[in-house]
Amino acid sequence: MDTREKDIENLKDYKYGFTTDIENIKAPKGLNENVIRFISNIKKEPKWMLDFRLKAFERFKLLKEPDWQKPKYPKIDYQDLYYYSAPKSMKDKPKSLDELDPKLLETYNKLGIPLQEQARLNGIAVDAVFDSVSVATTFKGELTKHGIIFCSMSEAIQKHPDLVKKYLGTVIPTTDHFFATLNSAVFTDGSFVYIPEGVKCPMELSTYFRINASETGQFERTLIIADKGSYVSYLEGCTAPMRDENQLHAANVELIALDDAEIKYSTVQNWYPGDENGKGGIYNFVTKRGLCKGKNSKISWTQVETGSAITWKYPSCILKGDNSIGEFYSIAITNNHQKADTGTKMIHLGKNTKSKIISKGISAGFSDMTYRGLVDINSKAKNSRNYTQCDSLLMGNKCGAHTVPYIKNKNFDSNVAHEATTSKISEEQLHYCQQRGLNPEEAVGLIVNGFCKEVLQQLPMEFAVEAQKLVGISLEGSVG
């Protein structure tokens, strides 16, 4: 069996579909003020944090669940979910990796996230989030030397309250939309990154999310602050066990780039997509928003979306600082009964701001894929530029591919250009590849990878390899 076949064998049934048998502490089922107090209490949060949550919850009670999206889903009963679940052994947080529950380590090894020695070889600092809490962060010493703070959100609230207080909720306020506000009220953990002035982060930072417990929603919150003149590249990966029920994942990610800073945020999202009949899978309703606050700042989103039963997210950039740049590179692949409604928002407020959107959608099987994007050029955003390209590839006539861009140009000095195409893989290309000895599936894999090349190139090396494999595997069985 060659490696490719092995890969397929491994992934035929979602490789990450196992569950880990670990004792959990859970908050009582349901959503109410007591649960929020419970979460805040168990995390020993200061009062201002509890107030932040309660304020969000007050607001949440007034909000209605949105329903304008393309993929419809059965109503979620928010009272029938656990909002907090943590491995019992984490109650008294281990001081070092050696004290971690061996079962947890084993889980992450199975996922291919080596938290211990292997990590050193890869040179990527990892923060692992298991269900609701961050279990381990590697490479702390090295990062501290540069003054970089990379830790779990709970730790940041305890140790760096000033930074958290100053920036949390400034990009996604507690008064935002339904899912974001829910997250503000009940978020459990996540990653916190602060890069001090002038520091170029020497390694990739990475978070790995894992939903393990059943009937649990995962609500993590990530906050990344790049101070003046700094640079950071951040990676995010996610998996979940196979379950018949649908699980909700509503995270908030806030990025803030000050003057001359650059943040690169890459995601390879591989939550459990449900089985081939569309049963089970994760609802991935995530709010990601970056604020280019300072002059000459840059935020770049790269995402490879292959998992989740429903993906519904729009990583956005608010280009507030003059000369700031926003970029969005996306590959979204849906197969079987998966549905995705994803895209980006580029909001130009500052002068000479630039944004670029490259989106590649591939749908196969019975799936449905929508690109929805907004380019909004404010009347003060003089001399701004936007370029958007969104291409879709269809495989078979049971699936759908949709493009819904909104373009608003209120500035006569600015240029906006948008292009979109929809097509299928041409017979000639397939024929050519097969003539050269590739089997049809390999040929499709090759062509699709070529189609996605512009986006894959944006990923850091280690991720690019994984993503390329994922692209091929996600489309397994969709040819012929």
Added chain:
Amino acid sequence: MKEQLKIDFNKIQEVSNFSSRDIEIKKSCLNRFIENGFPNRKQENWKFLDINQIISSNISDLSFYNDYSIENKIDSSIFIGDLEHNKIIFINGRIEKIDFSYEDKKQIEIIEDSYTNNKSENNNSLIDLNIALSNKHFKILIKKGYSLKKSLIIYHLTNDKMKSKNINLRLDFELEQNSSLKLIDFFSDDSEKNFMNIFYNFNLDRDAILKNYKIDKSLNKNLKYSFNNINQKQNSISETFVFSAGSDYFKNEINCNLKGEYSSAFINGIFSLDDNKQHEIRTTINHLVENTKSYQLIKSVLGKNTKSAYQGRIYVDSKAQKTDGYQLSKAILIDETSEFNAKPELEIYADDVKCSHGSASGSLDDNSIFYLMSRGLNYKQAKGLLINGFLLDVIEKITDAEIKDLLKKMIGLKK
């Protein structure tokens, strides 16, 4: 407004003689409209230009009853002189004249139509309003194999007797197999602060050809909404051209159902706006069977305090393999207070298709202006030349040579 609507509705019923079935339909439409009101920005289709708000800020005392018993004088100076044509003349919403003097009378039938034959499902409250309040409505039938010798011009005229009124117009066109019609809608207003709501329904049988040109050029302070619903059978062609410039508010909606193989739809449009005008074109092309084609080109030139919006939607059914769909919108923003909005949308369920769209907006190219000025033109001339060239592109898409010439003259592209 609700009270006014009910009073005016009853007044209309008193003076007209609708069948009881029609009255029933009208009543249910009226109730639906009262329930929903004018569309507002909460509805996706009205996101960019909110007609509810525009009407309430422009027309404070809108009333819905029009007295159609008095004949209006026809001012023939308004007629388009360079083109021999058939006429239908509406003044203040009243049909004053139907004149098909150039045609074989046996080949054209004008039928007073009833709503019962033409039930159309919709969730557009303006169509409800139209059905509820429109007067007699006519169906124009063009018989098998007949091509009109001359164009038909429908004059939509208003005079200063009208103010703060709502006019609802409805016409149906039936083009039988292999027939063809060239239709020009010509708007000219001497009134202000009225809201016109026009609904056309076209049925194109096999091989039929429809060319519809809408010209809203003369400056006026009225608000207009026009909805074209076009059903197309095998091999039929529809061409729609919109010149959108004169009114304070004008929204053109075109809904094309390509139900027969090898049918095709072409939509071209120009926004040429100045001084607080807000215009929109919204198109929906439904590709429902194999081998259908659509092409859309919309260009805007936007002056002071203007806003234009283009919402184009291409829908491709899973049966509609080999669809060819194309959409392009471009805008030049001349003034810093102008605004361009676009939502070019693709919704595709078939894999063997070729669909693409593009949208671009920006200011005039400085290099081109510099080039022209270095050749001796002044700034104004250079600007004019570039804008004319930009718009000419759309005019050139018009397939009828006579009408193309006429439009060029109207816009000032040709003497």
